[in-house]
Amino acid sequence: MVTLLCGLSNLKLKIFAVLFTAFFFLLSKPTLGQQFFRIKAEFSIKETLVDGKSSLLMGTVYFDKTRKQIIYSIKFPEPEFLVVTDSFVYTIKEGKIQEKKQGVGLMQFSIFNLALSSKLSNYGLDQSPLFKLTNVEKEDSLIISTWEPTLDKLKELTGTILISQVHKRLFGLVFFDKNKKLMSKQFFEEYKNFSGLQFPGQITQINYIGGKEYYKITTFKNVIVNDTNENTFYNYNIPAQ
Amino acid sequence: MKLKSLLLLGVFVVTSVAAFAGNASLFSYDKNAVHRSMKNVSAVENYVNSNEGVTLTTMNAEGTELATAANLSTSSSLSSSMFDGPAGIPSFLWGCVLGWIGILIVYLVTQDSDETKKALYGCLIGWGVGFLLYLLFWVVIFGNAALWSL
Numbered sequence A: 001m002v003t004l005l006c007g008l009s010n011l012k013l014k015i016f017a018v019l020f021t022a023f024f025f026l027l028s029k030p031t032l033g034q035q036f037f038r039i040k041a042e043f044s045i046k047e048t049l050v051d052g053k054s055s056l057l058m059g060t061v062y063f064d065k066t067r068k069q070i071i072y073s074i075k076f077p078e079p080e081f082l083v084v085t086d087s088f089v090y091t092i093k094e095g096k097i098q099e100k101k102q103g104v105g106l107m108q109f110s111i112f113n114l115a116l117s118s119k120l121s122n123y124g125l126d127q128s129p130l131f132k133l134t135n136v137e138k139e140d141s142l143i144i145s146t147w148e149p150t151l152d153k154l155k156e157l158t159g160t161i162l163i164s165q166v167h168k169r170l171f172g173l174v175f176f177d178k179n180k181k182l183m184s185k186q187f188f189e190e191y192k193n194f195s196g197l198q199f200p201g202q203i204t205q206i207n208y209i210g211g212k213e214y215y216k217i218t219t220f221k222n223v224i225v226n227d228t229n230e231n232t233f234y235n236y237n238i239p240a241q
Numbered sequence B: 001m002k003l004k005s006l007l008l009l010g011v012f013v014v015t016s017v018a019a020f021a022g023n024a025s026l027f028s029y030d031k032n033a034v035h036r037s038m039k040n041v042s043a044v045e046n047y048v049n050s051n052e053g054v055t056l057t058t059m060n061a062e063g064t065e066l067a068t069a070a071n072l073s074t075s076s077s078l079s080s081s082m083f084d085g086p087a088g089i090p091s092f093l094w095g096c097v098l099g100w101i102g103i104l105i106v107y108l109v110t111q112d113s114d115e116t117k118k119a120l121y122g123c124l125i126g127w128g129v130g131f132l133l134y135l136l137f138w139v140v141i142f143g144n145a146a147l148w149s150l
Helices: A002-006 A010-028 A111-116 B002-026 B031-037 B039-050 B056-061 B065-070 B099-110 B113-149
Strands: A038-048 A054-064 A069-076 A080-084 A088-093 A096-102 A131-139 A142-149 A161-166 A169-176 A182-189 A192-194 A197-199 A202-209 A212-225
Touching: A038 A111, A038 A197, A038 B039, A054 A111, A054 B039, A111 A197, A131 B002, A142 B002, A161 B002, A192 A212, A197 A212, A202 B031, A212 B031, B031 B039, B039 B065, B056 B065
Parallel strands: none
Antiparallel strands: A038 A054, A038 A212, A054 A069, A069 A080, A080 A088, A088 A096, A131 A142, A142 A161, A161 A169, A169 A182, A182 A202, A192 A197, A202 A212
16 A cells, blocks of 8 residues: 555645545545435324323424424314424414413424434434433344433433334333333334435324323324425424514 | 253243343234224324315314214314323423533433533533544544645
């Protein structure tokens, strides 16, 4: 290699240096060509409620990572927009804000942000200062990792989280309370590849409340990644109050 | 002695497998039970998909039995479960994958200035190390290029 370099002219060496730099930079940023910034999907959320009723939400969701807001364009039960930002969750109907709720940082944990940031496989917990990885096991195609809260105050609120992956994709989450009682499970299934982005087609959540099971199924279809159309939705402007 | 060792090994294997199987079995659920409980809601979903523009109001006005059978809640968008974090933890607690938000979370959770300081130091150190690595990268690259141009 050194002999080869010595045999090159000054100009060729410079060209080599530039190419080497570019190559090295590309290697250090393996996801450079896989930058995802937008996602759009038709969704439905079906849920059984504690009061014995059911809930159904249907529509289209838009998320732009740079814009940092999730826009749910809901068509059922009634047409309206639901806009989730770092600070608030807005319900907007006929161009007017109907409801505004506090919602600090909700968006960071959304499946859209995690997926576009390539953090969905472990639910972003590996970069969280609040949980630490304490165990990893393997059975058949399941890789199960155990996460424990690190702060004493947090331990008073919650317990262990188990995460399972199948083929390096998030499959299941199991949440326990501080007394090691099972609280909730979530399953991420029917993954599809959308322009290089792996995204689940269905998320099934089971909540255990008062000895009963309550279900929630979220489905996504017609997923579009890095869409450059429909900027009005991605850059949705929240009307003034 | 050999028999005792084998016995101990057997017990170890069995208990290990049992313990492990406990965790693995948590990652399963009764799909039939879920679909059974969602049967009526799924019927409404299919109806909405095949009737563009239909709303709960119009369904109720038309006296569609599907909506009645599903016992749909009239309150729509701000369903708390849609935005509550898992395990009853407010979702913002889960959004702490970024440094500054992490500091905010530590402060909110602990209300402890020492813990908050630690989080701040951690964040600053993280940024510092990142910056040094970035600097080192370019120093190495330009250093090499300068050497070769001599």
